[in-house]
Amino acid sequence: MPFALYLLGLAVFAQATSEFMLSGLVSDIAHDLNVSISAAGSLTSAFAAGMVVGAPLMAILSLRWPRRRALLAFLITFLLVHVIGALTTSYAVLLATRAVAALANAGFLAVALATATGMVAPNAKGRATSILLGGVTVACVAGVPGGALLGQLWGWRAAFWAVALASAPAVLAVLRSVPAGAPAGGGSTGVRGELRTLRDPRLQLTLLLGALVNGATFCAFTYLEPLVTEVTGLGDAWVPAVLALFGLGSFLGVTLGGRIADSRPLPLLVAGGAALLTGWAVFAVTAGSAAATVLLVLVQGTLSFAVGSTLISQALYAATGAPTLAGGFATAAFNVGAALGPWAGGRAIAGGLGYRSPLWISALLVGLALALAAAVAARRVPRPGDAEISR
Known part of the structure; x- marks a missing residue:
């Protein structure tokens, strides 16, 4: 794999850290800017909304730019808004920086996916995708806990400065490693041509399945803290370790997915999806056991990201004529799931269903994805070219 892929993964690491790190900083931000906790929490919502809207929009805008120019524009914008965020004393300005950072993140990831898969052989998209998404998993393992620790030691602004500093080497890496010539849309037929490619039912199904699987992942991940403390009975000191264990599983998952997704994607998705469904249900039943919780956090993190990263690579395989917009819409679909x-x-917790209920909802979402895929497969008539996904 080209070394430039790992450098792009560094930028993805910084951006994913920024997306998730506010979970450990909201109280400090609320106190410092004199706003409510819910207002501070809406900074995360602003980022998620920006990712959903920004991914396809930024991908379209960047189609005619050279890839290096597009990556640099998005990355430098991302860096600068974090500097502004670290300096501002205004909640409104900070909220605006989160929205702009999300737009830049979404655009960067869409172009980076196209760039990464364009650097490798046509049958190696899965491995390239896994290396890029490895930045997200490393952020879960190290970046998010590290951001929370910086916030505890030196205040929330230190975490914003750290993200800006982590983005700087990626700027130099893009300058040195990414070819200047090719447009972000590669050899596509422009916006209309790429949009026509996105009408492919196989691609649309893959994006929908990705949203459902990612929704299950983040439903459970978001509420691990109260589950661990209130249901499992572990102390607060265990929470960072459990979150890091889920992050370790996610890293193992994208690594596993990257090695299998190019050669045997369908068996991985079917077996992994079935195991994922079973795992969420078993986790819900056994969450009162510390040993079961620790084991299943690792297992479910691995399965979730193995299946999720494979669906992203399959979206790129299904839209070879629209590499940039496919990456953009894949980013948007997965963030729809994250929201x-x-x-x-x-809603389930607020309705009095308890802290196990997100695990049951995760099982339901994965079950819905499997049922949808099975229903489509049962009605599908084999067509020329369909063999690619069954390699």
Whole structure:
């Protein structure tokens, strides 16, 4: 794999850290800016909304730019708004920086997916995708806990400065490693041509399945803290360790997915999806056991990201004529899931169903994805070219 892929993964690491790190900083932000906890929490919602809207929009805007120019524009914008966020004393300005950072993140990830898969052989998209998404998993393992620790030691602004500093080497890496010539849309036929490619039912199904699986992942992940402390009975000191264990599982998952997704994607998705469904249900039943919780956090993190990263690579395989917009819409679909899952889990908890209920909702979402895929497969008539996904 080209070394440039790992450098792009560094930028993804910084951006994913920024997306998730506010979970450990909201109280400090609320106190410092004299706003409510819910207002501070809406900074995360602003980022998620920006990712959903920004991914396809930024991908379209960048189609005619050279890839290096597009990556640099998004990355430098991301860096600068974090500097502004670290300096501002205004909640409104901070909220605006989160929205702009999300737009830049979404655009960068869409172009980076196209760039990464364009750097490798046509049958190696899965491995390239897994390396890029490895930045997200490392953020879960180290970046998010590290941001929370910086916030505890030196205040929430230190975490924003750290994200800006982590983005700086990626700027130099893009300058040195990404070819200047090719447009972000690669050899596509422009916006209309790429949009026509996105009408492919196989691609649309893959994006929908990705949203459901990611919704299940983030439904459970978002509420691990109260589950661990209130249901499992572990102390607060265990929470960072459990979150890091889930992050370790996510890293193992994208690594596993990257090695299998290019050669045997269908068996991985079917077996992994079935195991994922079973795992969430078993987790819900056994959450009162510390040993079961620790084991299943690792297992479910691995399965969730193995299946999720494989669905992203399959979206790129299904849209070879629209590499940038496919990456953009994949980013948007997965962030729809990241918003839908926690919302559904929160509604269940608010409705008095307890802290195990997000795990049952995760099982329901994965079950819905499997049922949908099975229904489509039962009605599907084999067509020329369909063999690619069954390699």
